[in-house]
Amino acid sequence: MRRFIPHILLAAGAAVMLLPFYWMILTSIRTPAEIFDISLWPVPDRFNGVENYGQAATSVPIARFMLNGVIVCSGILFVQVLTAVPAAYALAKLRFPGRRILMALVIAALCVPMQALALPLFVGLAQANLLNTYFAQMAPFFLSVFAIFLFRQSFRSYPDEIIEAARMDGFSEMEICWGLVLRGSLPSLAAFAIFSVVAHWNDLYWPMIVVSDTALAPPPLGMLLFSDAETGANYGALMAGATMITAPMIVCFVLARRHFIAGITMTGVK
Amino acid sequence: MTRKSIDLSGIRKSFGQTQVLADIDLQVREGEFLSLVGMSGCGKSTLLRIIAGLEMPDGGQVAIGGNDVTALDPSDRNLAMVFQSYALYPHMTVRQNIATPLRMRTLSLPARLPLVGRLLAPREARNRIAEAVNDAAEMLQIVHLLDRKPAQLSGGQRQRVALARALVRQPAAFLMDEPLSNLDAKLRAHMRDELAALHRRLGATFIYVTHDQVEAMTMSDRIALMIEGRIEQLGTPDELYRTPATLAVARFIGSPTINLLPAEVSPEGRLQVAGIETGLVTEPGPATLGIRAEDIHLAPEGIPARLIRTETHGADRYLTCQLATGDGQTIVLRQGASDPRPAHPQDKVHLRFAEGSAHVFGPDGRRRNHSHHRMVAA
Structure with missing residues (x-):
């Protein structure tokens, strides 16, 4: 009995975490009349999924929102990796004056919330006439101190002797960094990619500030505009839309789950 | 096989306040098997790394074949190093590992890229590399392992791959940093013989770092015994054994320890x-x-x-x-x-x-x- 107790506790925790998702999916297949029924019975009185999903898919350009989400998330991830990997490599493996101070700054920067920077960033982007662009949605996230920190922790465990062997063989530092060290840390790259993509796919705060054009809206902002303009209080269709935009993230996580967990446990983060 | 002398003069090195090398002068003759021996912390590995170019000396000069290389990058010194952990590239097969030093030296950057590189590398260069890899693999009897990854090899096999990777490019000298210390006792004795045989066959200059006096005594032409950042005595194994210059040398060389x-x-x-x-x-x-x-x-x-x-x-x-x-x-x-x-x-x-x-x-x-x-x- 004793060894089941942890599992029971974990299952209870998982149930709490999964309940909103369950509720979302349940609502997405219910009729408007049944929406406010507090019963969590999985079979609705009348299956309304086709109508709800149909409405979500046709009344708003959901494909457009998703495409926007893909563009923004992949743009952010690409530049984040491009900048964080060399920085992390330098902090983890190169000896230079000021390394400790730079590392301390990275950790300090982890403590600065996005919200604190929102106003100056908004003003800057507005001055540069860049509001309502993909660039405005991506730019504040190009430099990720979290990525630098995560990769640095992971790179530190890469054997120094292999790096030295590579130097003697004539590898450049960039080749060592990308071709050897990052290659040895693919789980942490997978872990970071999931963190980053999920965070920015789901982000509503920043797109709301810099985007007002529906054609540029990422999924959550699109859903918000959708609930306002088109459907009013049609929660069934709204939840159908939410289910559709959440699905890619869930698929993405399930596919990379093993690497994600390896990446987190390996680096000692969390 | 090229063979070069290596001359060190006035090499000094400190890490922070600690002086690890104090004014080292050492002439390694061409084709010689020279061991740097000493307890851990005596500076022998640092000296080897300075020769390799992985560490910059605070003062002094490193010359290979008469040319001052003190300011050169490790890759421009044409030295091969065998590391204690073997330092094989984990994501490459044995074949790729052995080919890497040659690819880096003979192929341009685009030709080294994965996938597209295959199209850009001249066929002739690729064939030459493949041939050299096979020769090295044959010399170390690892032809049957060429398509494996390092993780699938035993310690002794990794050791051979590391040696093959070192000798494939015909370096001016071989640097070895405690290459046998991760092997079990029996295999170590066997690899000792093989290393000595390899040295005889190649006639190349070997600089070999070890804390194990038995390894140094059995393989070396000459031994430089280092204590606290100085060369305490330089001589043939016999000289060190029969006429130790100091008490410390007498105590270090020989098993069982000399009676004092x-x-x-x-x-x-x-x-x-x-x-x-x-x-x-x-x-x-x-x-x-x-x-x-x-x-x-x-x-x-x-x-x-x-x-x-x-x-x-x-x-x-x-x-x-x-x-x-x-x-x-x-x-x-x-x-x-x-x-x-x-x-x-x-x-x-x-x-x-x-x-x-x-x-x-x-x-x-x-x-x-x-x-x-x-x-x-x-």
Whole structure:
């Protein structure tokens, strides 16, 4: 009995975490009349999924929102990796004056919330006439101190002797960094990619500030505009839309789950 | 195979406040197998890394084949290094690992890229590399492993791959940093022979770092024994064994450790141990007498002692004796197993040491000249 107790506790925790998702999916297949029924019975009185999903898919350009989400998330991830990997490599493996101070700054920067920077960033982007662009949605996230920190922790465990062997063989530092060290840390790259993509796919705060054009809206902002303009209080269709935009993230996580967990446990983060 | 001399002059290096190398001068002759030996922390690895270019000296010069390379990058020195952990590239097959030094030297950056590189690398260059890889693999008998990844190899096999990767590019010299220390004892002895054979076959310059005096003694042409960032003595294994320049060298080289007895030299120059005449004559003052285990014998008369332990090691037998006088100094002596069986423990015995076999060191630890006056007569 004793060894089941942890599992029971974990299952209870998982149930709490999964309940909103369950509720979302349940609502997405219910009729408007049944929406406010507090019963969590999985079979609705009348299956309304086709109508709800149909409405979500046709009344708003959901494909457009998703495409926007893909563009923004992949743009952010690409530049984040491009900048964080060399920085992390330098902090983890190169000896230079000021390394400790730079590392301390990275950790300090982890403590600065996005919200604190929102106003100056908004003003800057507005001055540069860049509001309502993909660039405005991506730019504040190009430099990720979290990525630098995560990769640095992971790179530190890469054997120094292999790096030295590579130097003697004539590898450049960039080749060592990308071709050897990052290659040895693919789980942490997978872990970071999931963190980053999920965070920015789901982000509503920043797109709301810099985007007002529906054609540029990422999924959550699109859903918000959708609930306002088109459907009013049609929660069934709204939840159908939410289910559709959440699905890619869930698929993405399930596919990379093993690497994600390896990446987190390996680096000692969390 | 190219072979180059390596000349170090005035090499100094400190890490922070700690000085690890103090003014090292060392000439490694072309084609020589030279070992850098010492305890951990004596600076031998740092010196090797300075030769390799992985570490910059604070002062001094490194020359390879007469050319000053002190300012050159590691890859421009044309040296090959074998690391203690072998340092194979984990994501590459054995074949790719061995080919890497050649690819880096002969192919341009675009031609080294994955996938597209295959189209850009000239066929002829690729063939030459493949041939060289096969030759190296054959020399080290790892042809059957070429398509495996390092993680699928045993320690000894990884060692061979590391050696193949080193020799494939025909370097000016081989640098080895404790390459055998991760192997088990039996394999280590085997690889020792193989390394020595490889050195003979290639005729290349080898610089070999180890803390294991047996490795150094068995393979080297010359040994540089390092202590606290200095070269304490440089010479052939025989020279270090037979004429250690200092007490520290005598203590480091040889197994079992040399017997060291505190001694007193009378004003007339007669050396006494625990009040017993030894028949050695040297400068007056306190001294230390060193005698190797094989230079002491049981005899009908000599220094009185008591046998306290016998250890049999197959062909050899080690006897531990305690001097009858003085403060209970012990002495280890070695016998052949065919020698007459020694007395029983606790029995009284007499020891003598072979003429010309004693080493006398002054209070400064330096070797002292001495002559052999007459044999011990206690």
